[in-house]
Amino acid sequence: MFAVTATRLDADNPLDGLTLGEVPEPDVPDGWTTVTVKATALNHHDLWSLRGVGLSADRLPMILGCDASGVDEDGNEVIVHAVVGDPARGGGDETLDPKRTLLSEAHPGTFAERVAVPRRNLVPKPAGLSFEEAACLPTSWLTAYRMLFDKAELQPGASVLVQGAGGGVATALISLASAAGFRVYATSRSEAKRKRAVEIGADEAFESGARLPERVDAVMETVGQATWSHSLKSLRPGGRIVVSGATSGQVPPAELNRVFFLQLSVVGSTMGRRDQLERLARFLVKTGLRPQIDRVLPLREARDGFAAMAEGDLFGKIVFTV
16 A cells, blocks of 8 residues: 655654655554545644654654544544543543554554554544545644643633644634634734734734733643743733643743742643544534645645645645545
């Protein structure tokens, strides 16, 4: 079968380790099943994997990709939950399982014609979502959903700052927060991306680091080092930062005086549970909200999608069709 595979790790030139071509059919352990992939979405996780973050050389070659929608062995249309873990080991939450992993880390990923996954990882795809839309949900949209509606503990009418508008998680955060009725501010260095942020639901969008009209209840942080100080300064006393990524660096000044004096909370968030993915899909059907898709490419042109992500030339999700 055709697949997109990491065959070499290179921190400086990640695309040099990308190989497109034929690979063996997936092995199917007990309790697992196969899904015929119809659409799959690109994430920063895939680019970081090629740099050797979360993927070690001894696991190569590795089929990349976390997200997929497709058809199971019984002909049902499904969405694949990307977290491979045991809820029992995580106190009822598979994302807290100390042994949990994502597809494409220890098990072959979704950038292929077929993928093997645990049976419990299949979520019914609502008929109202296309395969391309559904493929956007398991990583970036599920991450955003959990950040907003679980970790942030926001109440109706709350205010939210989304740092770094443009990426998959950030666009999902803006769209979901707007659909939930929150006041949404967004930042970006790009004027074009600020304009797009307003088009998809932000009340206002500002240059990175700009002073906001008010201090917000929560900041959704995926950028890390470059925006951290601004995130802290933008919070009201008692406010909360929810962190799910650090694309610009992971060691910003902590500014602990500000954290304890204003009684700020810093909360980490990674992916989401299977039941949250199912609820997210229902939320989209109920509200009519749909993922922002930057472009759709055949899987055989995946290298072009990786290059666009590496250059930051996107707004929303890059989706590959199989």
